[in-house]
Amino acid sequence: MESDDSLLNVEAVSFWEQRYQEGTAAWNLAQPAPPFVSFLNSPQVSPPGRMAVLGCGYGYEALLFASKGFEVVGFDFAPSAIAAANHLAEAAGISTQFLQRDIFDLANEFASYFNYVVEHTCFCAILPGRRPAYVELVRDLLRPDGELIGLFFTHSRAGGPPFGVTPAQIEEYFAADFELLSLVPVTNSVASRQGEEHFGRFRRK
Numbered sequence: 114m115e116s117d118d119s120l121l122n123v124e125a126v127s128f129w130e131q132r133y134q135e136g137t138a139a140w141n142l143a144q145p146a147p148p149f150v151s152f153l154n155s156p157q158v159s160p161p162g163r164m165a166v167l168g169c170g171y172g173y174e175a176l177l178f179a180s181k182g183f184e185v186v187g188f189d190f191a192p193s194a195i196a197a198a199n200h201l202a203e204a205a206g207i208s209t210q211f212l213q214r215d216i217f218d219l220a221n222e223f224a225s226y227f228n229y230v231v232e233h234t235c236f237c238a239i240l241p242g243r244r245p246a247y248v249e250l251v252r253d254l255l256r257p258d259g260e261l262i263g264l265f266f267t268h269s270r271a272g273g274p275p276f277g278v279t280p281a282q283i284e285e286y287f288a289a290d291f292e293l294l295s296l297v298p299v300t301n302s303v304a305s306r307q308g309e310e311h312f313g314r315f316r317r318k
Contacts (some may be wrong), residue, residue, distance in 0.1 A: 123240055123274060126190050133193035140234040140275070141170055145177040147301045148264050148312045149233070153181050159262070162228030165254055167216050168235030172198030172209065178231065179209040186227075187211045188219060217246060220253040227254050232263030237275035244278075244286055252290045252317055261291065261315040264299070268309040280311050291315035 122128040152158060161182035166175040169187030171194060179185040179202075187209065189195055198211040214222075216235070230251050239247060251261050268277045280296055287293065294314040302310045 123238070124243075126192075129189075129191040129238075130193055133191050133197075140238070142173065142303055143171075145173045146233055146264055147303065148299050148310065149174055149177055149231075149262075151301060152262070152312070153177065159229065159260060163226060164229040164231060165219070165223065165227045166231045166233075167251075168233075168238060169198060169211065170194050170234070172201055172211055174231055174233055175209050175211070176202060176205060176207050179207050180205075183229070185209045186223075188214045188216055190215060217243075217250060220250055223254055225253070225256050228256055228259050230254055230259070230261045232261060232265065234264075234266060234275065236263070237266040237273070237278065239274075239276075241276050241278075248286050248290060255317045257317060259317045260294075261287075261313070261317075263313045263315070265296075265311045265313060266306065266309060267311045268306075283311070283313065287315050290318055292318055 162184065164178055164183045164185045166185060166187040169175050169189050172187050175185045175187035175198065187198055190213070192213055195211045195213045202209045202211070236244070236247060255261070265278065265283055266275050267280055268275065270277055284293060284296060292315065294316055296311055296313040299310040299312050
């Protein structure tokens with residue numbers, strides 16, 4: 114559990130940059146999360162289009178979707194994450210754009226630009242009080258009928274980050290601006306998150 118002083122710094126670049134530099138970025142799986150791999154190999158997969166990956170970290174999900182024909186832009190607060198993502202993209206020979214940005218500024222630059230937004234360990238990293246602003250951001254980034262594809266960390270551990278959330282709360286946050294397509298428990302999470310993830314798809318109204 115983070116201290117109260119630490120929580121005040123969650124919105125600072127240095128909070129996240131320090132974790133990347135120290136190698137304590139516990140959210141970094143060093144691979145795409147298995148539920149995204151399963152989704153892309155399923156009959157329910159969405160057709161390629163423009164995609165934003167929020168809080169992309171080292172870019173594993175961004176590179177995964179780009180390898181399947183999506184036009185991907187990954188965004189992260191931390192310069193070390195963006196540098197590592199660009200290195201991985203170059204090594205893999207995959208065309209992907211990575212930009213260092215505060216996600217809450219993105220609507221000024223990318224309003225109604227994307228067909229898809231991918232969520233993975235970003236929603237759980239922001240202060241819970243900013244979740245309504247996150248929903249508004251996703252809505253503003255998406256084109257009409259655009260889709261949020263999210264792997265949500267639905268844990269009930271004390272403290273944070275990562276801050277916990279229930280499936281019912283997720284549905285409530287998105288209800289006004291999005292049509293819920295699906296929100297289901299994940300069966301192929303990595304070992305450290307077994308029983309603590311839900312995979313969701315939401316369409317912008």
